[in-house]
Amino acid sequence: MSGADNSGMIKAIDFSSKDHYRTKAFPSPFFTRQQAVNELQEWGRWADYLSPRAYYCSSMEYFAARNASAVFDLTPMSKYRISGPDALPCLNRLVTRQVEKIKPGRVGYCVWCTDAGQVIDDGTIFHLSEGEYRLCSQERHLDWLLTNTVGFDVTVSDETHMVAALALQGPTSCATLKAMGLEGVENMKPFDIEYFPFEESQLMVSRTGFTGDLGYELWVEPRYAEALWDRLFEAGKLRGIQAMGDEALAMLRVEAGFIQAGHDFMPAHATVRTTHTRSPFELGLSWLVDFDKPVFNGRKALLEEQARGHRYNLVKLDIDGNKPANDSFVYTTGKKLIGTVTSAIWSPSAKASIALASVKTPHGQSGEEFLVEIYYQKELKWSRVMARARVVSDVFFTPPRRRQTPPADF
Amino acid sequence: MTNDIIIIGGGHNGLACAAYLAKAGKRVTVLEAAEQLGGAAITREFAPGYQVSAGAHLLYMLDKNVRKELALESNGLAFSQSNMKTVALAEDGDHLVIANNSAQGAGITDADQVALQEYQRFMTRFASIIGRLHNRIPPRIATKNSSDLLTLAKTALDIRMLGRDDMREFLRIAGINIYDILQENFDHPLLKGALSMDGILGTNLGPRSNNSVFTTLHRLSGLQGINMPRGGLGAVSEALATVARKHGATIRTSAVVTRICMQGDRVTGVELQDGEEISASAVVSSADPRTTFMGLLGARNLEAGFVRRINNIRMRGTAAKLHLALDGLPAFKGLEAGLLGERILIAPDIEYVERAFNQVKYGQHSVHPVAEITLPSLHDDSLAPNGKHVLSAIIQYAPYDLKNGWASQKAAFTEQVIDLLEQYAPGIRQQIIHQEMLTPVDIEREFRISGGHWHHGELAIDQFLMLRPAPHSAQYLSPVDGLYLCGAGSHPGGGVMGSAGRNAASAILKATQKDERS
Numbered sequence: 039m040s041g042a043d044n045s046g047m048i049k050a051i052d053f054s055s056k057d058h059y060r061t062k063a064f065p066s067p068f069f070t071r072q073q074a075v076n077e078l079q080e081w082g083r084w085a086d087y088l089s090p091r092a093y094y095c096s097s098m099e100y101f102a103a104r105n106a107s108a109v110f111d112l113t114p115m116s117k118y119r120i121s122g123p124d125a126l127p128c129l130n131r132l133v134t135r136q137v138e139k140i141k142p143g144r145v146g147y148c149v150w151c152t153d154a155g156q157v158i159d160d161g162t163i164f165h166l167s168e169g170e171y172r173l174c175s176q177e178r179h180l181d182w183l184l185t186n187t188v189g190f191d192v193t194v195s196d197e198t199h200m201v202a203a204l205a206l207q208g209p210t211s212c213a214t215l216k217a218m219g220l221e222g223v224e225n226m227k228p229f230d231i232e233y234f235p236f237e238e239s240q241l242m243v244s245r246t247g248f249t250g251d252l253g254y255e256l257w258v259e260p261r262y263a264e265a266l267w268d269r270l271f272e273a274g275k276l277r278g279i280q281a282m283g284d285e286a287l288a289m290l291r292v293e294a295g296f297i298q299a300g301h302d303f304m305p306a307h308a309t310v311r312t313t314h315t316r317s318p319f320e321l322g323l324s325w326l327v328d329f330d331k332p333v334f335n336g337r338k339a340l341l342e343e344q345a346r347g348h349r350y351n352l353v354k355l356d357i358d359g360n361k362p363a364n365d366s367f368v369y370t371t372g373k374k375l376i377g378t379v380t381s382a383i384w385s386p387s388a389k390a391s392i393a394l395a396s397v398k399t400p401h402g403q404s405g406e407e408f409l410v411e412i413y414y415q416k417e418l419k420w421s422r423v424m425a426r427a428r429v430v431s432d433v434f435f436t437p438p439r440r441r442q443t444p445p446a447d448f
Numbered sequence: 449m450t451n452d453i454i455i456i457g458g459g460h461n462g463l464a465c466a467a468y469l470a471k472a473g474k475r476v477t478v479l480e481a482a483e484q485l486g487g488a489a490i491t492r493e494f495a496p497g498y499q500v501s502a503g504a505h506l507l508y509m510l511d512k513n514v515r516k517e518l519a520l521e522s523n524g525l526a527f528s529q530s531n532m533k534t535v536a537l538a539e540d541g542d543h544l545v546i547a548n549n550s551a552q553g554a555g556i557t558d559a560d561q562v563a564l565q566e567y568q569r570f571m572t573r574f575a576s577i578i579g580r581l582h583n584r585i586p587p588r589i590a591t592k593n594s595s596d597l598l599t600l601a602k603t604a605l606d607i608r609m610l611g612r613d614d615m616r617e618f619l620r621i622a623g624i625n626i627y628d629i630l631q632e633n634f635d636h637p638l639l640k641g642a643l644s645m646d647g648i649l650g651t652n653l654g655p656r657s658n659n660s661v662f663t664t665l666h667r668l669s670g671l672q673g674i675n676m677p678r679g680g681l682g683a684v685s686e687a688l689a690t691v692a693r694k695h696g697a698t699i700r701t702s703a704v705v706t707r708i709c710m711q712g713d714r715v716t717g718v719e720l721q722d723g724e725e726i727s728a729s730a731v732v733s734s735a736d737p738r739t740t741f742m743g744l745l746g747a748r749n750l751e752a753g754f755v756r757r758i759n760n761i762r763m764r765g766t767a768a769k770l771h772l773a774l775d776g777l778p779a780f781k782g783l784e785a786g787l788l789g790e791r792i793l794i795a796p797d798i799e800y801v802e803r804a805f806n807q808v809k810y811g812q813h814s815v816h817p818v819a820e821i822t823l824p825s826l827h828d829d830s831l832a833p834n835g836k837h838v839l840s841a842i843i844q845y846a847p848y849d850l851k852n853g854w855a856s857q858k859a860a861f862t863e864q865v866i867d868l869l870e871q872y873a874p875g876i877r878q879q880i881i882h883q884e885m886l887t888p889v890d891i892e893r894e895f896r897i898s899g900g901h902w903h904h905g906e907l908a909i910d911q912f913l914m915l916r917p918a919p920h921s922a923q924y925l926s927p928v929d930g931l932y933l934c935g936a937g938s939h940p941g942g943g944v945m946g947s948a949g950r951n952a953a954s955a956i957l958k959a960t961q962k963d964e965r966s
């Protein structure tokens with residue numbers, strides 16, 4: 039197991055030590071609690087952290103999120119504090135959307151691009167309080183963010199390791215938080231941020247998540263991490279709370295139609311072959327590109343792309359049969375190769391084989407039919423099907439409780 | 449009334465660009481911050497009654513086309529000296545004199561003579577490949593544009609036309625260092641020292657640094673003999689200004705541009721220090737790229753990847769300039785009076801030059817600097833009172849970012865340089881009436897060149913052609929509509945050439961025609 043030293047102990051992150059970089063994988067502040075319930079001991083990596091792939095059974099963890107509530111450790115996510123008089127203009131130059139529309143106490147989804155208009159990553163901007171922002175993303179971006187500060191009166195600091203975070207997702211999540219004593223949490227609307235007293239400190243709660251369901255994200259100082267975990271599981275005990283790993287989350291996010299760096303697009307800064315990246319338009323994110331604001335990274339290239347036409351469409355596919363279409367080629371019904379599947383699962387909630395796929399324009403119109411080439415095996419005997427698939431415009435799973443305020447009590 | 453085109457900076461490139469654009473019928477206004485035109489190609493007083501070429505002091509790269517097309521000779525340009533020799537000073541007074549492919553004195557061997565001729569032959573040949581690019585707008589690489597492809601093809605052809613042996617040699621040496629080349633070809637220390645100066649003058653390189661063959665070839669590429677304009681280098685700028693005015697350009701001095709104004713994605717004009725706003729449909733900047741983009745336009749008006757590229761341009765000046773007003777002609781040990789007016793070098797051997805460079809790596813100035821010395825007043829009595837003289841010398845290495853700053857160390861450095869001169873010309877210290885030392889920091893202040901850099905940014909293979917000053921602002925364009933570049937920071941770089949100004953004018957004419965059509 040990586041991250042363990044010779045004594046078999048996991049070293050906690052210690053930035054006062056000069057050689058902290060020698061440790062390849064850090065335990066998260068929730069590690070002791072995660073380890074206690076991690077029956078499989080299947081640890082993966084997320085940047086410099088150990089991150090559980092699954093705790094006991096990824097399908098059961100998935101069902102906990104859809105039918106009760108599931109807890110996912112978000113600590114490894116990159117978190118950057120952006121503050122100072124020019125925080126807003128600096129962010130507006132960084133991302134493609136109008137940041138002014140994200141009011142204090144609100145969260146907004148965004149993407150940011152290279153000058154060539156190619157997506158570096160997607161993430162969320164938390165407008166913590168007037169002029170104070172936090173940018174969260176899967177990949178690390180400190181170098182790019184610092185480059186973006188030149189000419190602005192703004193400071194960017196990496197607070198990834200200074201904030202411990204859990205996602206609590208699922209229909210009983212609100213009730214669990216209420217039971218934990220968060221008064222008024224039921225009044226939070228999607229994308230709201232609220233602060234609640236916690237131990238001698240403060241708990242920040244945002245009604246956000248990566249599951250397309252009712253859910254919250256909880257943010258505390260690392261020293262209160264274990265207390266948060268304990269109180270959450272205590273309050274959720276009778277509400278079906280379970281810990282959840284990466285594998286379950288991967289299913290949930292495809293059902294919600296959310297894209298992920300490294301799967302549905304290559305982060306432009308980590309891509310050697312420049313034609314393998316995607317613009318926001320090519321990821322179905324044109325609603326995030328606001329040409330009404332002046333200079334932003336990629337503006338010129340994106341204007342040109344808009345005039346010239348896009349190369350790809352990212353589509354949601356509903357595929358016949360029950361075989362997940364991982365890594366499949368996508369063809370027209372006339373068998374012309376036009377793209378590849380980027381993410382695929384058998385969706386337990388939609389009861390369908392679903393996928394996200396990148397196809398060449400002009401293909402990808404709603405209702406268009408494709409053939410998807412699926413290889414599968416039964417006891418080492420391989421077969422191939424050319425399954426019919428349809429482009430759908432609606433998200434595969436989007437329950438009304440996702441937006442309902444106040445959510446149902448349990 | 450709105451102007452067609454505003455040009456920021458009345459250095460020689462800004463003025464050349466203005467002349468070409470005005471000639472093509474554009475309404476042009478040049479705005480120069482200083483009281484006097486010329487930028488780093490200027491003649492100005494440095495002590496009462498004494499004039500000096502305060503920046504560039506020798507003319508050897510002036511673009512033939514500019515000279516002819518703008519008829520500079522009929523507009524005031526004349527020469528006090530042409531085809532100057534190079535004198536490589538020896539401490540013992542047994543100097544080496546290099547002229548027209550041959551060297552005399554200092555016991556030079558026949559073998560070195562032959563080697564020198566061969567060296568001049570192949571270097572001139574290789575330099576001409578780079579030279580032919582000076583008058584071409586640099587091509588884009590990944591392109592379907594036919595003129596870009598033609599330029600690339602022509603360059604490839606130029607290299608092929610060298611023949612098998614020379615082509616192989618060109619490809620071998622283009623990326624390596626001048627130290628190795630000179631060691632391979634020559635024995636005489638003075639000869640190697642003198643020739644290495646072609647690779648390092650105005651650069652942040654020592655003879656052993658990679659890229660120093662490229663800088664040598666660049667310098668040789670425009671070489672048409674080393675000349676001294678009558679009245680100093682300012683005469684080139686004055687002639688260009690005269691031509692520009694004749695064609696109707698307006699030229700203003702003491703006009704400091706503080707801001708390039710933008711609306712939407714387009715440049716709309718400039719704002720001056722006194723608050724005056726001048727609108728124009730295009731703005732052309734001859735200021736260095738960092739001043740233009742970071743200072744005048746502002747990083748916030750640019751996309752971040754481009755900002756990073758501009759900030760990463762290497763532009764650390766290492767050349768200082770010494771000006772002396774002398775009570776009479778200095779006497780260099782063993783140097784006959786007839787050679788005093790030539791180009792005089794202190795670079796006694798190539799190891800000395802490399803050692804002079806060693807200190808700059810660590811933020812110090814050379815302990816034993818190298819120098820390129822001229823006595824312009826010897827053949828031009830307009831520069832000094834009767835019987836008195838002016839010495840102008842380029843001194844290397846004096847890094848822009850000297851550890852602990854220049855303020856406290858400039859006086860001592862000046863003394864050290866005068867001690868060095870005293871070694872070769874005993875008694876010169878007593879002849880000094882006035883002295884002026886311009887460190888790169890002073891050069892930055894006087895000429896408004898970031899880093900005080902000779903070329904507005906290091907001349908290197910990765911900062912040349914379509915990479916100069918940075919991708920997306922090559923071809924004299926910029927990421928901002930209506931903003932163009934025309935100074936030494938653009939292709940083909942610094943030195944008093946006028947090529948950047950001329951090429952920029954043709955790129956701008958092409959672009960504005962396209963704008964008018966659409």
Ligand SMILES: Cc1cc2nc3c(=O)[nH]c(=O)nc-3n(C[C@H](O)[C@H](O)[C@H](O)COP(=O)(O)OP(=O)(O)OC[C@H]3O[C@@H](n4cnc5c(N)ncnc54)[C@H](O)[C@@H]3O)c2cc1C
Binds near residue numbers: 506897942
């Ligand atoms: C010490 C030294 C010695 C050199 N010796 C030689 C030599 O011997 N031979 C040779 O060929 N070359 C030499 N060079 C190189 C040569 O002088 C330069 O490369 C060349 O003069 C650059 O010309 P330019 O017109 O591109 O830019 P510049 O001459 O730098 O002109 C730019 C102009 O823009 C103006 N400007 C900048 N900002 C503003 C603003 N905000 N508002 C208005 N105006 C502004 C500046 O005042 C300046 O006049 C030397 C350079 C240095 C520094």
